[in-house]
Amino acid sequence: MSSLPPALEIRQLRKSFGLSEIIRGANLSVAAGERVAIIGPNGAGKSTLFNLVSGRSRPSSGQILLNGQPIQGKKPFEINRLGLSRSFQVSHIFPQLSVFENLRCSVLWSLGYGYSFWRLLGGLQDANALAERTLAQVQLMDKREVLATHLSYAEQRALELGIAIAGGAGVVLLDEPTAGMGASETSRFVQLIREVTVGKTLLIVEHDMQAVYALADKIAVLVAGEVIAFGTPDAIRANPQVQAAYLGGGA
Numbered sequence: 001m002s003s004l005p006p007a008l009e010i011r012q013l014r015k016s017f018g019l020s021e022i023i024r025g026a027n028l029s030v031a032a033g034e035r036v037a038i039i040g041p042n043g044a045g046k047s048t049l050f051n052l053v054s055g056r057s058r059p060s061s062g063q064i065l066l067n068g069q070p071i072q073g074k075k076p077f078e079i080n081r082l083g084l085s086r087s088f089q090v091s092h093i094f095p096q097l098s099v100f101e102n103l104r105c106s107v108l109w110s111l112g113y114g115y116s117f118w119r120l121l122g123g124l125q126d127a128n129a130l131a132e133r134t135l136a137q138v139q140l141m142d143k144r145e146v147l148a149t150h151l152s153y154a155e156q157r158a159l160e161l162g163i164a165i166a167g168g169a170g171v172v173l174l175d176e177p178t179a180g181m182g183a184s185e186t187s188r189f190v191q192l193i194r195e196v197t198v199g200k201t202l203l204i205v206e207h208d209m210q211a212v213y214a215l216a217d218k219i220a221v222l223v224a225g226e227v228i229a230f231g232t233p234d235a236i237r238a239n240p241q242v243q244a245a246y247l248g249g250g251a
């Protein structure tokens, strides 16, 4: 039996915007190394939950623990340096920097350097080596010097994944990583996600159920701001409450 705390634990988390309570006492416990998909209907609060966990917004109440340490209310960069990284949508890529420079920025940021210093630190060997390794991991070696703005959509998503893992965070949050991809692109990308997150704890918000079943050890079902079910894909598929609230007959 392991004495390690969960990699990520959410306890009685609540978030209101004005009079609307969007996250309503959510609980979740994710063990180290587990891959968890968060599914739920539109507007259930999945992105809001990610915003709370990654520090982009502050909870109204409740606790978020990263490796046993409370992180609720901390700033995104503090949470990042404690080992949690979130994929930022394509819009977060620096379009006028090369693929390599984007990855190096991410590494430097995780190491604690501000973006403004990165030019001065071109020779910093650790950052270069980590960026180089990530470039290979996300299979963008032949795009190394290409400006991010000139990448295809799928390549931008791969770069976004690279930016999320470059700093070496142990807990990685991916928000709809396969959105906008076709079936074969999705299945290749799911394989890439599996490869680059080996040994990490993964939380993923995903609408594509094939991708969810291919990636997730466990599925958390968020409905109206509450986790109504959490279990293996088989258990979730068989759960009548989930069938009624979300999966319906079509999944």
Ligand SMILES: Nc1ncnc2c1ncn2[C@@H]1O[C@H](COP(=O)(O)OP(=O)(O)OP(=O)(O)O)[C@@H](O)[C@H]1O
Pocket (backbone or CB within 6 Å): 017, 022, 040, 041, 042, 043, 044, 045, 046, 047, 048, 049
């Ligand atoms: N900053 C905000 N101010 C007010 N309301 C917000 C804010 N952010 C989100 N909401 C509301 O919270 C609810 C949940 O939104 P959220 O984006 O978290 O859902 P979601 O489960 O990610 O949905 P989708 O699957 O469509 O992306 C929505 O009704 C949304 O309008």
